[in-house]
Amino acid sequence: MKLKDWILERFPINYERFVEINEKVFIKEPIPLHYKKWFFATGAAPLILIALQIVTGILLMFYYIASPEAAYESVRYISQEVRFGFWIRGIHRWGSNLLVIALLLHMTRVFFTRAYRRPRELNWIIGVILLGLSFGLSLTGYSLIQNQVSYWATTVGTNSVNAIPLIGKPLLQFLRGGEEVTANTLTRFFTFHVTLLPPLLLLFMFVHIFILRLHGMAELEGKEGEGSYAFYPEHFFKVIILTLFFVATLSTLAVILPPGLGEPADPSTTPAVIKPEWYFYPVYIALKLMPMHIGMSVLMILGVILVFWPFIDEFVKRRAPKLRLNYIVGTIAILTFLTVTIWEIIV
Amino acid sequence: MDTVTGQKWLIGIFSVLLIVVLIIVAGVEMRKTRLERPEIEISGTTEECIGCHVKKGVAVKLIDEWKWSEHAEKGIGCYECHEAEEGEFDAMKCPESNILIAKHPTPGDCRECHERQVKEFANSKHVLSQAFMALKGSDRNVFEPPVTTKHGCEQCHHIGNYWPDKSIGECDACHSKHRFDIAQARHSETCGECHIGPDHPHIEIFLESKHGNFYSTFADEYDWDYKPGEPVPFGAPTCATCHMSATGTYKQFTHNVSDRLTWESQAPFSVRTQEYWGGISWQEKRERMEGVCYQCHSQSFVDRYLLTADLANLQYNEIWETTIDWMKKLREHKVFKTDVFEFGGKAITSWPMVGYDEELEHIAYRNWHHEGRRFRHGAEMMGADYTQWHGIWELQENLTKIIQVGAEHGVPEAKRWLVAKDPDKFMKLYPLYDIPGGSWGPSAMAMRGNMVLDRIPNYWETVRSNVKTAYDNGLLTEKQWELYSDLYENREIETGRQYELPELHDELMENLTIDLKQLYEQQKVDLILMK
Incomplete structure (x- = not known):
């Protein structure tokens, strides 16, 4: 125990108290029994995936150059010449895809179990903010490669911001750094992607987990007092198994389906088809089917509903206690999302 | 099933569904990012x-x-x-x-989307290629059986096809169907499909030039798909770069390949190009071409190079005129058996003036159509060997042959010329053009020795006067005349004669003398001839 003493001498904390807190908050944290099912334990997957995104993102930054002339070439260099570059880039790119999937799984569980119900409404809102930040990271990251598809997706994507009532125009100019998509846009998106959004994400993640720990894990509605087990070791390993599944899948996909390069961006040639990443397809289709301003307003209304869902759900529940609104809305949302996404790929 | 169990099933099923479906979705999308080309979307028909x-x-x-x-x-x-x-x-x-x-x-169809390109093409000499071929006295209409030219001249001259829908041209001559690739048209080999061979060896001239050397060495590093109108991202030009692409000063690319040509130097006489091709004067065309050259070369080099090339064209005109003169003299002395071809009581004028049934007529024909073009185009496009051995040497050889045949047939002037011992007798056949110095930098050696400029009295005054006449006739620009006058004033410096020879020269000559002696002893060559 010499080392422990050496450390405690330099960090004179109350060790017994530290162990006590650690045991209470982490090791012996009571986990309701239903979390033994893997699909109830998906909340940690985004955490691990984000950690991987940070590590691979730092490695990519060793070589990436954020200028319109050099960006594409630097990504090509990473993918084709840097040792394991394709793999690191593959994990980063696939990581963003799997992060979205992991977030959807986590949301699905929370939504169907009404884990957002009082007193956890604020944590839901923070969750929605985290989802938004993740999408922001995806969007800004996607534009960095500066190939034809990403350049035009950025152009069209930022253009749709223009349709947001009141703040649309200034927001567009802020995002693009001018009227058009230029070198300014790339610099901004790069800055958002590496210096602004990740710390925000970490901050909100901390708050999210902090609130979770204050409240403890949510119990199933109608099955309160079902009993519990300790966080460590069983739940911890459950989470690790699920995480390993994601990591193994991630690495496999990065090797067998590494992301390509596409054609370098050509601002003068508009491609016939401009599509965003698949997880934006529902938004893409909504904006395609409806006039831009109406589409944007509808999406914003849906966004507001999403943010305040715990309160809306509670409001409805008080009036119609038998109505399982979350089941209906959740099922419709998931099926719509899947149908629209698949449809966009096939058509 | 109680509510909680139902809830578990719901979440479980949706979780599996989301994972499986979305990973497949992401996989399909990720595969698309590796496609070299985006997927093609086409109409039902x-x-x-x-x-x-x-x-x-x-x-x-x-x-x-x-x-x-x-x-x-x-x-x-x-x-x-x-x-x-x-x-x-x-x-x-x-x-x-x-x-x-x-x-x-046809171009009539292409015009629906590519209006500008078709319009520009219609202003180029390409559009005339079929009309030229149909001239009454052309070799195709007199000398070669019809079927033999179908896969010959007709194939290349199809670039100016007169279509029944009244459009003229053949876009896929350069942008081969069905890829219609911009990169293909930018490669010199595409132009070289037709611009090749003894009558206009443009691809050969290009490939022997420094430009072509760069092309051969670095072409696979070039970005061939740059956007039309953007500066050419090459270290050296191809045909399209100089004749069609946008330049630093003239930011327009064009499908009028005659846009920057100041000489019609395929014709028997080199003439300055007319304004009705694209509505611009030859002086403006020259400025556009200079804009191409200035992207890589200094102004002093470009101006000297182009002036020298212009003087080569003027010199050719004199040689060609002399060729015609001698042919006339020979005709007057009945050296030719036929005069002109006749059909239905009417003469068919053939090139250059008589016919295709006698050797001298072939020689004369070649003196403009083959050798004459090679010389001019070689001098314009840095093709040294085509200017020299495939050019001026053969032009002179042909002219000598014509005079020699004249002498054999008793033409007195030809006889006199043939027996004359004057080393300048070739130079005295026609007026001379020359420029003090050259484009390649000063030399202490190049213009020394017992040369024409030493032997002919008042050489520089005479050639200056000829150049002045060309300038007065509007065949050179004012800027060129100013440059010429400068060079003339400084001709001693320009010809490099005031520079001393390097010490190494004596050593080189000593070594050469040893070689020559050895040659004499081993081969019994008369040393006098070598002096």
Whole structure:
């Protein structure tokens, strides 16, 4: 125990108290029994995936150059010449895809179990903010490669911001750094992607987990007092198994389906088809089917509903206690999302 | 099943569904990022054409070519170009469907989207190529049997095809169907399909030039797909770079290949190009070409180079005029058996003036159509060997042959010329043009020795006077005349004669003398001839 003493001498904390807190908050944290099912334990997957995104993102930054002339070439260099570059880039790119999937799984569980119900409404809102930040990271990251598809997706994507009532125009100019998509846009998106959004994400993640720990894990509605087990070791390993599944899948996909390069961006040639990443397809289709301003307003209304869902759900529940609104809305949302996404790929 | 169990099933099923479906979705999308080309979206009719052609194995490779085209990328399929209306000259019913299709999409069809390009092409000399071929006295109409020229001159001259729909041209001469690739048209080999051979060896001249050397060495590093109108991202030009692409000063690319040509130097006489080609004077065309050159070369080099090339054209004109003069003299002395061809009591004027049935006529013909062009174009495009051995040497050889035959037939002037011992007798056949110095930098050696400029009295005054006459006749620009006057004033410096020879020169000469002695002893060569 010499080392422990050496450390405690330099960090004179109350060790017994530290162990006590650690045991209470982490090791012996009571986990309701239903979390033994893997699909109830998906909340940690985004955490691990984000950690991987940070590590691979730092490695990519060793070589990436954020200028319109050099960006594409630097990504090509990473993918084709840097040792394991394709793999690191593959994990980063696939990581963003799997992060979205992991977030959807986590949301699905929370939504169907009404884990957002009082007193956890604020944590839901923070969750929605985290989802938004993740999408922001995806969007800004996607534009960095500066190939034809990403350049035009950025152009069209930022253009749709223009349709947001009141703040649309200034927001567009802020995002693009001018009227058009230029070198300014790339610099901004790069800055958002590496210096602004990740710390925000970490901050909100901390708050999210902090609130979770204050409240403890949510119990199933109608099955309160079902009993519990300790966080460590069983739940911890459950989470690790699920995480390993994601990591193994991630690495496999990065090797067998590494992301390509596409054609370098050509601002003068508009491609016939401009599509965003698949997880934006529902938004893409909504904006395609409806006039831009109406589409944007509808999406914003849906966004507001999403943010305040715990309160809306509670409001409805008080009036119609038998109505399982979350089941209906959740099922419709998931099926719509899947149908629209698949449809966009096939058509 | 209680509520909680139901909830578990719901979440479980949706979780599995989300994972499986979305990973597949992401995988499909990720695969797309690795496609070299975006997927092609086409019209229903085009889909029908492709489906049937592929099934029956007809022209499938052309469809494959099209898949690589920008047309395919933009959804321009078979039917968009091959669409026809009843009554059009090339309308035909597809034998496997009821679709009416155009057999020969013409520039008239291309114009629907590429209006500017077709219009520019119509201002170029390419558009005249078929009309030239149809001249009454051309070799094709007198000398060669019809079928032999179909896969000969007619093939290349098709670039100026007169279509029944009144459009002229053949876009796919350079942008081969069905890929219609911009990169292909930018490669010199495409131009070299036709601009090749003894009468206009442009590809050979290009390849022997420094430009061509760069091309041969670095072409695979070049970005061939740069956007028209952007500065050419090459270290050295190809044909299209100089004649068509945008330049630093003149930011317009053009499909008028005559846009920067200041000489019509394919004709028997080099003439300055006219304004009715594109509505610009030859002086403006020169400025545009200079804009090309200035991208890589210094102004002093470009100006000297182009002035020298212009003087080479003027010198050629004198040689050609002399060729004609001698042919006239020979004709007056009945050296030729035929005079002109006649048909229906009317003379058919053939090039250059008599016919194709005697050797001298062939020689004279070649002196402009083959050697004369090679010399001029070599001098314009840095093709040293084509200027020299395939050019001026053969021009002089031909002229000598004409005079020699004249002497053999008793033409007194020819006889006199032939027996004259004057080393300058060649120079005295026609007026001379020259420029003090050259484009390649000063030399203490190049213009020394017992040269024409030493032997001919008042050499520089005489050539200056000839150049002045050309300038007065509007064949040189004011800027060129100013440059010439400068060079003339400084001719001692320009010719490098005031520079001393390096010490190494003596050593080199000593070594050379040893070699020559050895040559004499071993080969018994008369040393006098070597002095």
